[in-house]
Amino acid sequence: MSQSRFASAPPPTATAAVATPRFASGREAALELRPDQPVYCFRPHVLAADARAFVEAFPGKTAYAVKTNGEPMVLDVLARAGIAAFDVASPAEFAAARAAAPGAELLYMHPVKAQSDIRLALEHYRIRATALDHEDEVAKIVRIVRALDLDPEDLTLFVRIASKGDAAYELSKKFGAAPGHAAELLQRIHGIGIKCGLCFHVGSQVEDPDTYARAVAVAAEVRAAAGVPIVALDVGGGFPATYARNPRRPAPPMPPLDQIISGLMGAVERNGFAGTPLVAEPGRVIVARSFSVIVRVLLKKGQRLYINDGIWSSLSDSWTGKILLPVRHIPDPARRHRPGRGAQAGGRIEPFRIYGATCDSVDVLSRPFYLPESVDTGDWIEIGHIGAYSLSLRTRFNGFYPDTFVEVETPFEAGDAPEGFAEPERRGGVEE
Numbered sequence: 001m002s003q004s005r006f007a008s009a010p011p012p013t014a015t016a017a018v019a020t021p022r023f024a025s026g027r028e029a030a031l032e033l034r035p036d037q038p039v040y041c042f043r044p045h046v047l048a049a050d051a052r053a054f055v056e057a058f059p060g061k062t063a064y065a066v067k068t069n070g071e072p073m074v075l076d077v078l079a080r081a082g083i084a085a086f087d088v089a090s091p092a093e094f095a096a097a098r099a100a101a102p103g104a105e106l107l108y109m110h111p112v113k114a115q116s117d118i119r120l121a122l123e124h125y126r127i128r129a130t131a132l133d134h135e136d137e138v139a140k141i142v143r144i145v146r147a148l149d150l151d152p153e154d155l156t157l158f159v160r161i162a163s164k165g166d167a168a169y170e171l172s173k174k175f176g177a178a179p180g181h182a183a184e185l186l187q188r189i190h191g192i193g194i195k196c197g198l199c200f201h202v203g204s205q206v207e208d209p210d211t212y213a214r215a216v217a218v219a220a221e222v223r224a225a226a227g228v229p230i231v232a233l234d235v236g237g238g239f240p241a242t243y244a245r246n247p248r249r250p251a252p253p254m255p256p257l258d259q260i261i262s263g264l265m266g267a268v269e270r271n272g273f274a275g276t277p278l279v280a281e282p283g284r285v286i287v288a289r290s291f292s293v294i295v296r297v298l299l300k301k302g303q304r305l306y307i308n309d310g311i312w313s314s315l316s317d318s319w320t321g322k323i324l325l326p327v328r329h330i331p332d333p334a335r336r337h338r339p340g341r342g343a344q345a346g347g348r349i350e351p352f353r354i355y356g357a358t359c360d361s362v363d364v365l366s367r368p369f370y371l372p373e374s375v376d377t378g379d380w381i382e383i384g385h386i387g388a389y390s391l392s393l394r395t396r397f398n399g400f401y402p403d404t405f406v407e408v409e410t411p412f413e414a415g416d417a418p419e420g421f422a423e424p425e426r427r428g429g430v431e432e
């Protein structure tokens with residue numbers, strides 16, 4: 001954490017050397033700081049609670065997926081909350097996870113890796129588990145194992161199987177071996193004397209428990225075809241976080257995490273994996289609730305709001321249009337005269353089209369924010385549950401790079417209810 005990222009205030013924790021301003025709520029932070037730049041509100045208590053909740057619900061090893069949010073402040077809190085394994089994919093992620101949690105296990109679950117990164121992982125970071133979906137990747141790994149004179153028995157190679165799912169973000173098209181190919185890879189790995197695992201990743205924000213059950217069934221098919229011992233089954237990530245529901249377009253409620261995990265565990269037992277050690281790689285479900293961002297309305301033009309954030313900063317995770325971010329209006333108390341009816345109560349809730357900070361014409365959210373009609377230039381909007389894939393996907397496009405952090409003690413949804421629903425951008429396809 002570099003000092004320049006924080007305004008001055010007392011230290012947030014005993015171990016953090018740098019002061020982070022602390023507030024009870026996002027509203028309090030907005031009213032006190034009156035920020036013109038986006039301000040990230042980090043909620044370490046919420047993060048620790050959500051991490052513990054996952055670890056308690058999942059009967060296996062929990063390896064946090066660092067790509068979801070690899071900020072040092074996040075990894076520190078996770079390590080202190082008892083996360084003892086991290087799913088990492090690059091040298092920068094090896095270093096970040098090792099720095100936050102020197103004793104933690106690193107699982108290198110990227111199926112397609114640079115030869116030099118494999119060497120760094122095995123030699124310097126002493127990583128002993130990785131994933132693959134092709135025989136050429138086996139050859140790359142074996143070359144390094146031989147060069148370093150490692151015992152193949154110390155290594156576990158997880159064969160990633162292709163899976164079909166209904167995630168908001170479908171990832172199985174990019175990686176994964178078909179069942180017959182996966183079985184051949186397992187036999188090849190077993191033949192070299194390396195331990196065999198199976199893994200899949202069904203996508204992100206998976207709200208249908210059957211998606212995991214189908215993937216576990218494919219894993220059982222692959223195990224049967226290969227006929228070699230399987231030392232671990234890694235069920236990947238994808239566990240859903242809580243977002244807003246659009247009240248104007250009712251959708252079935254999201255199944256709670258317990259229900260998704262019990263569905264998964266039913267499939268694990270039915271398919272004969274009850275005795276196999278399990279691994280999960282959750283990202284979104286652990287970190288989503290732990291950040292909000294306070295943005296400012298730079299200009300109101302009728303039903304349009306121009307804000308100081310957008311798809312190239314904190315709101316790019318929303319490109320599928322499937323996630324509804326909750327929002328809260330924070331009126332500027334310095335502004336006493338407001339247009340519209342019922343100014344005291346904020347007025348009717350109306351849809352506002354949201355334009356981002358950059359000059360890029362695609363930097364506009366496809367769906368409106370529902371906010372009181374009295375919202376105006378100079379007001380703030382707190383956008384909740386943006387901890388996953390927001391900070392990690394910020395760009396410096398057009399010179400805008402939000403990087404101011406405060407700590408907030410209460411959850412986003414505590415206190416007065418968020419007023420509207422941010423229904424974010426479908427990248428490339430703007431509606432309305």
Ligand SMILES: *Cc1c(COP(=O)(O)O)cnc(C)c1O
Nearest residue numbers: 065201204237238281282283284
């Ligand atoms: C991105 C990723 C994860 C985390 O996914 P979430 O949907 O955030 O839980 C886990 N495993 C792999 C292999 C990934 O690529």
